[in-house]
Amino acid sequence: MLEPAAAQDKRIAIEARGIVKQFGExxxxxxxxxxxxxxxxxxxxxxxxxPSGCGKTTLLRMIAGFEYPTEGAILLHGEDIAGLPPFxxxxxxxxxxxxxxxxxxxxxxxxxxxxxxxxPSAQIGPRVAEMLRLVHMEDLAQRRTDQISGGQxxxxxxxxxxxxxxxxxxxxxPLSALDYKLRKEMQIELKRxxxxxxxxxxxxxxxxxxxxxxxxxxxxxxxxxxxxxGSPWDIYDKPAERFVADFIxxxxxxxxxxxxxxxxxxxxxxxxxIEIPATxxxxxxxxAQATIVVRPEHARAVKTGGQLAGKVxxxxxxxxxxxxYIVLDEGGPFMVxxxxxxxxxxxxxxxxxxxxxxxxxxxQVLRD
Amino acid sequence: MARARFDVRSxxxxxxxxxxxxxxxxxxxxxxVAYAFNASESLTAWGGFSxxxxxxxxxxxxxxxxxxxxxxxxxxxxSVAAVAATMAAIATTRTAAYRGLxxxxxxxxxxxxxxxxxxxxxxxxxFARVKVWTGYSGLxxxxxxxxxxxxxxxxxxxxxxLEGMDEALERAAADLxxxxxxxxxxxxxxxxxxxxxxGFMLAFVISLDDVVIxxxxxxxxxxxxxxxxxxxxxxxxxxxxxxxAAAFLALSVVLVTIFFFINRKKx
Numbered sequence: 001m002l003e004p005a006a007a008q009d010k011r012i013a014i015e016a017r018g019i020v021k022q023f024g025e026x027x028x029x030x031x032x033x034x035x036x037x038x039x040x041x042x043x044x045x046x047x048x049x050x051p052s053g054c055g056k057t058t059l060l061r062m063i064a065g066f067e068y069p070t071e072g073a074i075l076l077h078g079e080d081i082a083g084l085p086p087f088x089x090x091x092x093x094x095x096x097x098x099x100x101x102x103x104x105x106x107x108x109x110x111x112x113x114x115x116x117x118x119x120p121s122a123q124i125g126p127r128v129a130e131m132l133r134l135v136h137m138e139d140l141a142q143r144r145t146d147q148i149s150g151g152q153x154x155x156x157x158x159x160x161x162x163x164x165x166x167x168x169x170x171x172x173x174p175l176s177a178l179d180y181k182l183r184k185e186m187q188i189e190l191k192r193x194x195x196x197x198x199x200x201x202x203x204x205x206x207x208x209x210x211x212x213x214x215x216x217x218x219x220x221x222x223x224x225x226x227x228x229x230g231s232p233w234d235i236y237d238k239p240a241e242r243f244v245a246d247f248i249x250x251x252x253x254x255x256x257x258x259x260x261x262x263x264x265x266x267x268x269x270x271x272x273x274i275e276i277p278a279t280x281x282x283x284x285x286x287x288a289q290a291t292i293v294v295r296p297e298h299a300r301a302v303k304t305g306g307q308l309a310g311k312v313x314x315x316x317x318x319x320x321x322x323x324x325y326i327v328l329d330e331g332g333p334f335m336v337x338x339x340x341x342x343x344x345x346x347x348x349x350x351x352x353x354x355x356x357x358x359x360x361x362x363x364q365v366l367r368d
Numbered sequence: 369m370a371r372a373r374f375d376v377r378s379x380x381x382x383x384x385x386x387x388x389x390x391x392x393x394x395x396x397x398x399x400x401v402a403y404a405f406n407a408s409e410s411l412t413a414w415g416g417f418s419x420x421x422x423x424x425x426x427x428x429x430x431x432x433x434x435x436x437x438x439x440x441x442x443x444x445x446x447s448v449a450a451v452a453a454t455m456a457a458i459a460t461t462r463t464a465a466y467r468g469l470x471x472x473x474x475x476x477x478x479x480x481x482x483x484x485x486x487x488x489x490x491x492x493x494x495f496a497r498v499k500v501w502t503g504y505s506g507l508x509x510x511x512x513x514x515x516x517x518x519x520x521x522x523x524x525x526x527x528x529x530l531e532g533m534d535e536a537l538e539r540a541a542a543d544l545x546x547x548x549x550x551x552x553x554x555x556x557x558x559x560x561x562x563x564x565x566x567g568f569m570l571a572f573v574i575s576l577d578d579v580v581i582x583x584x585x586x587x588x589x590x591x592x593x594x595x596x597x598x599x600x601x602x603x604x605x606x607x608x609x610x611x612x613a614a615a616f617l618a619l620s621v622v623l624v625t626i627f628f629f630i631n632r633k634k635x
Contacts (some may be wrong), residue, residue, distance in 0.1 A: 066539055086542040093543045099536035103558045112554075113544035164545065 012078070013200040014063060014091075014168050015039040019072035021058055021224075032058045033069075034224040040168075040202060041217075045194050047203045049211040050221035051247070056204045059221075060170050063202065064093050076167060087116070092161035093170040096177070098153045100145040106132070106156050107141040113164040131159040134193060151182045158190075162197060171203045175210065187214055208248045212236060220244045237295070240281040242366055245293045252299070252334050254308075258290045258365075266365050268292055271330040274307040278363035291366045296323070296337035298362035301348055306355030310334060312348050322346045326354055401617065404610035411605055421611040431612060434596035438576055441507060441592060445514035446522070446572035452515070453522035453567055454560070461530045462538075477524075479517040487517065488584035495585060505587045513585045514575045521574050522567035529563025562630050569627045573620055 021033040033055045040046045048056040061067040063074060065086035074082040081089055092113065100109050110131050114124045132138040135155035140148060145156065154174060161169055171190075175183045191214055194201045205211055211218050212232040219229045220243075228240040239245035242253065256268035259275055266278045268290055278292050300306075301324050313333075314325040317340075324336045324346060334356060338346050348354055404422070408415025425431050456476050460469065479487065495509045537559070541551040579594045586595060593616065600609050 064543060066542075086539070087545045087547050091543075093540070095536050095540060097534060097536050099534060099540040101537060101540070101555060112541070112546075116541075116545035116550060160544070 011041050012039050013042040013044070013076070014202070015073075015075040016059060016063070017073045017075060019059065019062065019074070020070045021055070021062065021067065022070045031224050033062075036072075036221075036224070036226050038219050038226060038229065040200060042200055043194075043198050045191065045201045045203065045214060045216045047205060047211045047215040047218045048221060049205060049208060049218050049247075051206055053223075054221040055224040056206075056221050057172060060093075060172055060202065060204050063168070064091055064170055065089050090164075090167045091170060092164060092166040092168075093172060094154075094157050094161045094174045096172045096174065098157040098174075100153055100156055100160070102145055104145070105141070106137060106143050106145065106148065109145065109156055110159045110163050112160065117164055127163060128159075131163045134162070134196070135159045135189075150177055151186070154178065154186060155189075158193065162193070162199065165197075166199060168200045168202060171201060173204055173206070175205075176207075183210075190214065212248070220247065222247075238279060238281065238364055239293060240283060240367055242291060242293075242368065245366065250296055250335060250337075252294045252296060254292050254294065254332070254334075254363075256290050256292050258286065258288055261286065266290070268363070268365065270307055271328075272308050276307055276358060276363055277360065278365045279361070280365045281367045284365055284367040291368055292363045293366055294358055294362050294364075296335045297321075298359045299334075299336050300357045300359075301326070301336045301338060301346070302355040302357045303347075304355060306357040308334065308356040308358070310354055310356070312350055312352045312354050314350060315346065315348060324348055324354070326356065397617070400610050401614045403607050404614040406607045406610070409606055411607060411610070421607040422615070424606075425608050425611045425615070428608070430591070430596060431593075431608075434591045434593045437507065437590065438592040438594070441510050441514055441582075442572050442575040444511045445518050445575045446568050448511075448515045449518035449522040449571045450526075450564055450568040453519050453526050453571075454564055456519070456523055457527040457530050458556070461527060462535075477520045480520045484517070484580045487513075488581045491581065492584040499587070507590065509585050509587070510582060510590065510592070513581050514578065517578070517581060518571035518575050522564075522571040525566040525570065526560065526563040529560055529566075533559055565630050566627055569623055569630075573623055576616075576620070 016036055016038045019033050019036040020031065023030045023032055036055070036059060038046075038048075038059070048059060050056050058067060062069055062082075065081075065084060065088075069082055072082070073080045076089070076091070101112065104112070107128055110128045111124050114127060119127075128141075129138065132141055135158055137152060137155050137159060140152065145153065148156065154177075157174070174190075175186050178186060187210060190201070190203075203211075203214065212235070215232055217229060217231055218235050220227045220235060222243050228235060228244050230238070235244065236248055239248065239251075245251045245253070254270060256270050256278075259267040259269050261267075261280065264280065266280050267275050268278050269275045278290075301312075308328055310326040310328040312324060313327050314323075316323045316325070319340070321340055322338050322345075324338065326334045326336065328334050336356065340346070403411060403414075405417050405419065406415055407418035407420060460472055460476070463469070491509075491513050495513075499505050499509075533556075537555055538551050541555045542548075546554060577594065578592075579598060582592045582595050583598065586592070591599065593612065597609055597612060
C-alpha cells in the first residue's frame, strides 16, 4: 500500500516545507518568509510571482543554497538539502545580472560548471557545443563577455546554467533587463528550452503577464507568505484572495450578502438587490458578508437590464477592446472590457446611464 | 564693455597660482636632474654636459650595495604586504557589516596616520631588544618594518577593486560547483589581479623611497639607497648624488607609469 504514495513523491522535484526566514532578532526581527510550503513537480515550469519584497527571491536563494532557512526543510527528491552549500547542490541559477565571468570567454563560461564537476575534457567540448547550439550562440563562442549584447549575455547565462544538466534550474527575474520585444522572444525561447531539456524550471518574476504566459503553475506571494498556488487559469479565474485578484490582471470587487451555499456554489445578493450565483474560493469561511470578484471581460455594458446599474465615467479605446469605467449607483467603481468590432463603437459615452450584465459563471467569492 | 563671465574654470589669478605651484614643485627636481649631467665637481657651477657622474655612481660599490639592498627590501616588503593586504581586504569586504569593522579598517590603515618618526623610534627600541635576545641583526628587521608600513598602501587599491566587484560572480561560481578555494582561485583572484599588482607596486615605491624608518631600524652597514644619499650629503657633496637621484627618479616614474596603465586597462 506504500507504493502509490512513494510514486507520487517521486514526481516532486523540489519542495520547501514550512520555511521560515528571519533576519535579525527580538522585536525588530524581520520575517522574510513566514511558514512557506511549496512543492514543485518534475519537468514543471513553476513561477514564484509577487511584488518586490514579497520573499520570492529569498526563497529562490534558499533553494540555491545562498541563504539558510531559520526553520523548515528544503527537499530535493525527498532528501533534505537545507544544510548543503551551493556547490554541493545539483541546482543551477540564472542570475538577474547574469553574472558572467568577465575574464573568461563565452565558451569558458559555459564550460565552468563541467570543469568544476571534474568532467573529462573529451566530454566537456561536445557538451558546451551542444549548449551553445541550444541558445544559438555557437558563432560567438570565443567572444569575451563584454563583447556581446544583453540578449546574448542572457543566452550565455542560460547555457552556462544548463550545461551541467541540473535537476532544477532557478531563474531570478532573468528577463527584466531586456527590452519588450527581446523579452517576448526569450519567453518563448525559455519555454522551448524547458521542454527540450526536461529540466524543472523555477522562475521568479514580478511581471504577472510573464507568469501567466509561461508557467505550468504559479505561486503568488505577498509579504513572506504564499497566498495561492495553481495553474495560470486557476490564479486568474479563481483567485482566492483580494491580493491575488488585484495583483493579477484588472478586476472589480463588489460587496455582497451571502444568501446560501448549495452544492459547492454560493448565491450572493448584490447591493442592487439582485441575486447571482458565484463560485467559492478554497478556504472560505462562511459569513454574512462576502467580497466577490468579477473580471472586466466577464461583464457587458447594456442599455437596459443587467444586475447592476450606474453611470459611464470614462471610455478608453484600446484597439482590440474598449474599457468602460462606470460609477455604480450604490457607490464604487466598476470596469467593463468589451471586444471591439469594425462596424460599430461600443455605444456608450461619458455620462450615459448603463446597466451591467454579469455572465452567469463570472463571480467568485473570495476568502478574506 | 567687459562682460562678467560666470565660469568657475576661469577666475582671476588661477593661472598665476598654478604656474607658481608648478615652478615650486618641479624647478628643484629639474635642476637636480640637470646637474646630474654636470661635468664639473660642483653642485652649483655648470662645467659642461657629461655622463661622468653616472659612471662614477655605477662604479661605486657602496652605491651598488645600497641599491641592491633597497631592491631586496622593497621586493620582499611589497610581496609580503600585497599578500597580507589581499587577505585583509577579503576579510573586511566579503562579510556582512558588524560592530568593530570600522575599527579594523582604522587599525589596518593606522600606519598612514601614526607619524613616521614615532613608528621609527618605537621600532628602534623594540628591535634593539630583539637583536640582543636573538643575536640576529640581518635585513629581516628592515623588511619587517617596511612590510608594516607598506600594508595600508597595498590594501587601499585591493579593497577598492574588491568593493567594485559584483559579488554575484562569486555566487555564480559557487552555484556552478566550485568549492570556496576554487571560487577564490578561478574567479576572485583573476579579477582582483590588477588591484593586487597596483597595490604591490605602490608598496614597492613607498618602500624604495623610505628614509626615516630605514635610518632608525638599519644596523651598521645596512644602508639603503636613500639613507646612503642622506649620509653622503653630510660629507663632500658631488653631483654623484644627483646622478643617483636622477636614476632613482627615472625608476619611480617608470613604475608609476606601469601602475597607471595597469589600473586604466580593464577596470
